Amino acid sequence: MSGYSDAFKQEVELSLSRRHFCGLIASTGALGFCGGCAVNPATGKEDLILVGAGDEKAIGLREHPKILAQFGGVYDDPSVTGYVASIGGRLAAATETPGLGFTFTLLNSPVVNAFALPGGYVYITRGLMALAQNEAELAGVLGHEIGHVSARHSAQRMSQTMLAQLGVGLLGAIVGGQSSQLAGGVAGLYLKSYSRDQEFEADMLGVRYMNRAGYDARAMASFLRGLRANSRLDAKIEGRPPGDIDAFDIGATHPRTIERVQRAVANSGKGRAGGKRQGRDDYLNTLDGMIFGDGPDQGYVLGQRFAHPKLRFEFTVPPGFALRNKLDRLTAASRKKGATIVFDAAPKPFQGSMAAYLSNVWARGARVQQLERITVNGMPAATGWVRGSGPKGPLAFRLIAIRFNARAIYRFLFAAPPSVMPSLSTAFQRTTYSFRRLTPAQVEDLKPRTLAIVEADSGDSSERLVQRMAFDAYRRERFNVLNGLEGSTPPKSGSRLKLVVRSG
Numbered sequence: 001m002s003g004y005s006d007a008f009k010q011e012v013e014l015s016l017s018r019r020h021f022c023g024l025i026a027s028t029g030a031l032g033f034c035g036g037c038a039v040n041p042a043t044g045k046e047d048l049i050l051v052g053a054g055d056e057k058a059i060g061l062r063e064h065p066k067i068l069a070q071f072g073g074v075y076d077d078p079s080v081t082g083y084v085a086s087i088g089g090r091l092a093a094a095t096e097t098p099g100l101g102f103t104f105t106l107l108n109s110p111v112v113n114a115f116a117l118p119g120g121y122v123y124i125t126r127g128l129m130a131l132a133q134n135e136a137e138l139a140g141v142l143g144h145e146i147g148h149v150s151a152r153h154s155a156q157r158m159s160q161t162m163l164a165q166l167g168v169g170l171l172g173a174i175v176g177g178q179s180s181q182l183a184g185g186v187a188g189l190y191l192k193s194y195s196r197d198q199e200f201e202a203d204m205l206g207v208r209y210m211n212r213a214g215y216d217a218r219a220m221a222s223f224l225r226g227l228r229a230n231s232r233l234d235a236k237i238e239g240r241p242p243g244d245i246d247a248f249d250i251g252a253t254h255p256r257t258i259e260r261v262q263r264a265v266a267n268s269g270k271g272r273a274g275g276k277r278q279g280r281d282d283y284l285n286t287l288d289g290m291i292f293g294d295g296p297d298q299g300y301v302l303g304q305r306f307a308h309p310k311l312r313f314e315f316t317v318p319p320g321f322a323l324r325n326k327l328d329r330l331t332a333a334s335r336k337k338g339a340t341i342v343f344d345a346a347p348k349p350f351q352g353s354m355a356a357y358l359s360n361v362w363a364r365g366a367r368v369q370q371l372e373r374i375t376v377n378g379m380p381a382a383t384g385w386v387r388g389s390g391p392k393g394p395l396a397f398r399l400i401a402i403r404f405n406a407r408a409i410y411r412f413l414f415a416a417p418p419s420v421m422p423s424l425s426t427a428f429q430r431t432t433y434s435f436r437r438l439t440p441a442q443v444e445d446l447k448p449r450t451l452a453i454v455e456a457d458s459g460d461s462s463e464r465l466v467q468r469m470a471f472d473a474y475r476r477e478r479f480n481v482l483n484g485l486e487g488s489t490p491p492k493s494g495s496r497l498k499l500v501v502r503s504g
Ligand SMILES: [Zn+2]
Pocket: 144, 148, 194, 199, 202, 253, 254
């Protein structure tokens, strides 16, 4: 829950839109087209690029703080961030442009992701780090992202968008269209997906840099297998069909197939001795004690309860509703009832009463029925309901706005088909009144899960290790995914394994 407001995202998108677009045009001399045609030292190809290397650096520098804000900031442990930077540095030195100046950042986010900004800014999350099995796998991810940077894929993409935008803009001017449409296409540009060709190119370059830096390049493929197993397990836990998996995480930004990566590795090995280093021990030593899953900045899902030690509140959702922390909001859905609870913070401060906020701001334009002032554990609040519709037909929405303090308003939105709503109203009411401030002692008790590295001895049945996993469900599956294992095969005696434990 770092961002916790839509306002922030809108701001990011706005600042990426019109001003950004115009800035690029101005700085590249508008229609000076082939000013950017140059042979790329990494790919050996001639690129049409309208964005100069200096511009790329400036864009990265400007967007970097926004990425930090959106992904929970830098992970606060210099030994881990230093380790990531040293691996990145070794790979960067193996590129065609070692002087470019790369910046490697470990983000304090539980999601599994990696990406790069123009100008040499490369990011990985601690969620991704937990999933990798050794240093070489991490190097594979970093190498792939470095590949996107050195092949200047962002710059190509920006240039293509600029060309397209120029067309749209001219057309818009002729038919009197709105300039806001022109601005819209640039928003979120950097994190949008690359083409298949660009992904393949990044893989080839990543494998090249791994080999040069002495890493076992096969790790690039083994990491993708782990990623896939993780996505499948996520889908299973959330009750999504397994075919759904690529739409969700890194798969969406990186449509890469394991086979293609294996081919890239095989091709690179022809007639040359590849790297050997896997670095599992160094890697596991670094992971030992690292926060796993939600941290104090994100708040914790504890069964049906959600508690946020930084923001100091908690609430509980009804049985049968699965809580999901989406960082800017929480959702809890019951597939059986077709009902959903969404909890979030009001994007902007509001000074008036909660009833005024609910009817004039939040539900503005809708007909709010039975608007009522209430008090939730001492906090002024308001409730009302509106009719609406979802993809599967009409829905009733129960809205609750709670004044937490002068700046913060928290909101529950309960949605269910009108026929189901009466049977849920008591449960929803209970959730509303479970919202309360945490005491300092309760805050103190809320500790994150962390990774612990253990050694399997000959007497340790894997089942005993699995039982130490700090989860209510899917312990075996999580244990396997975390350690790249399958089925119930016992780990080799003496092998080192990752466990997730509750610290404190
Ligand atoms: Zn990629």
